[in-house]
Amino acid sequence: MKLVTRAQWGARAYRTPSGATPYGRARKGVKVHYLGSAYSDRTHDKCAAYVRSLQNSHMDGNGWSDIGYSFVVCTHGYSFEGRGLKRRNSANGNTSLNDQDYAVCALVGSSGLTQPTDPQLNGIRDTIEYCREKGPAGDWLGGHRDGYATTCPGGPLYAWVKKGAPRPNGSTTPEEEDPMAAITKTDIFNAVWKTDGIPAPSDADDVKTNVNWQALSVLRDIQARVRANTQTEAAQSAAIAKLAQLVGSDVDTAAVVAAVEKAIKDAVVKVDVDINGPAA
Numbered sequence: 001m002k003l004v005t006r007a008q009w010g011a012r013a014y015r016t017p018s019g020a021t022p023y024g025r026a027r028k029g030v031k032v033h034y035l036g037s038a039y040s041d042r043t044h045d046k047c048a049a050y051v052r053s054l055q056n057s058h059m060d061g062n063g064w065s066d067i068g069y070s071f072v073v074c075t076h077g078y079s080f081e082g083r084g085l086k087r088r089n090s091a092n093g094n095t096s097l098n099d100q101d102y103a104v105c106a107l108v109g110s111s112g113l114t115q116p117t118d119p120q121l122n123g124i125r126d127t128i129e130y131c132r133e134k135g136p137a138g139d140w141l142g143g144h145r146d147g148y149a150t151t152c153p154g155g156p157l158y159a160w161v162k163k164g165a166p167r168p169n170g171s172t173t174p175e176e177e178d179p180m181a182a183i184t185k186t187d188i189f190n191a192v193w194k195t196d197g198i199p200a201p202s203d204a205d206d207v208k209t210n211v212n213w214q215a216l217s218v219l220r221d222i223q224a225r226v227r228a229n230t231q232t233e234a235a236q237s238a239a240i241a242k243l244a245q246l247v248g249s250d251v252d253t254a255a256v257v258a259a260v261e262k263a264i265k266d267a268v269v270k271v272d273v274d275i276n277g278p279a280a
Contacts, residue, residue, distance in 0.1 A: 001126040002078045009048040009080050011067070012055060014087075019065030021088045024099050029140025030128050031092055031101045032161050033069065034153040039109030047074040050107070055082075064090050070102040071127045077119030079127045085135050093148035101140070102131045106157055115156050118168040125165050141165060239263045 014020065042050065051074075055067040062068075068091035069082040082105075083089050091103035104127050108116050116124070131137040143161050144152035153161070160166075242259050 001130050002123065003130075004048070004078050004080045006081050006084075009051050011052070011081075012059065014066035014083075015059070016065075019083075019087065022086055023088050027102055027131070027135050027137040028100050029102075029138045029142065030131050031097075031103055031142055031144050031146065032124065032153045032157060032165075033091060033103055033105040033144045034157055035105070035107065035109045036150075036152055037109055038112040039107060041075050041113045044074065044076040044078070047076065047078065047107070048080070050074075051080045058090075066090075068103065069105040070131070072105045072107065073120055073123040073127055074107045075113070075117045075120045077117075077123035077126075079123050079130070085131065092144065093150070097147055101142075102135065102137055103144075104128065104131070106153065108154065108157060110151070110154060114154060116160070121160065121165070121168045125167055128165060235263060235266070 051067070051072055054072065058064045058068050059066065066087075067082045068089060070084060070089045070091075071082055072080040074080065082103075085102075089098050089103040091105070092098045092101060104124060106116050106120055106124055108114055108120070128141065132139070141161060141164065143158045144150050145158065239259075242263055
């Protein structure tokens with residue numbers, strides 16, 4: 001749901017005590033409204049200003065304590081918080097009807113723009129589900145005209161409401177979309193391996209283009225390095241032991257050096273065989 005809070009759209013403070021009246025009972029459901037006057041579509045950056053003008057009309061023209069609706073949904077699919085989930089609306093016709101259902105208004109008119117957009121229908125549907133989940137509201141759904149003598153919410157919108165307010169053209173909510181659909185192997189490499197500091201199994205230039213490598217190659221490389229270090233330490237220990245045996249013996253320096261070099265060479269050959277296998 002693309003919710004725009006009162007603070008975000010620049011709402012005036014509501015008047016008390018009437019504007020702070022809570023619902024007196026559980027909400028039966030949601031009533032859908034339209035403006036009932038001419039409306040022209042606009043770019044989304046102008047929608048907040050229109051909602052502010054609507055609030056001014058309700059407070060200064062009608063004498064109400066706040067904007068009348070619970071939520072207002074623009075043609076771009078954004079839901080502007082009006083009186084919200086907790087404060088009783090003043091749009092459904094009388095106090096009993098206001099207390100019974102939430103009031104969700106679509107920014108479409110009786111002339112000008114009369115047909116809701118697909119993003120708007122999705123936004124209204126999002127708002128209905130939000131009212132049901134967070135309100136909470138029951139499953140009942142209708143138009144302003146249900147229970148009150150009015151043409152609201154107009155023919156096109158009311159026909160959609162009576163169908164159960166389906167998502168247009170089989171579209172899905174953002175939650176149903178695959179969040180991994182746009183993520184590539186390069187994204188995973190950059191986000192995980194580079195962050196963790198694990199070296200790639202090739203030089204830096206290759207890594208930039210070779211994004212098909214797997215973590216297993218890194219682990220094998222680490223295991224080989226550990227074995228090599230372990231066996232090199234063993235060779236060094238063997239060389240030290242050999243030197244110890246020769247201490248005090250009547251041998252020359254060249255013989256000692258030769259013995260150490262042979263011990264290390266034997267160990268290195270063994271390491272190479274263990275890691276790479278015997279030569280073909």
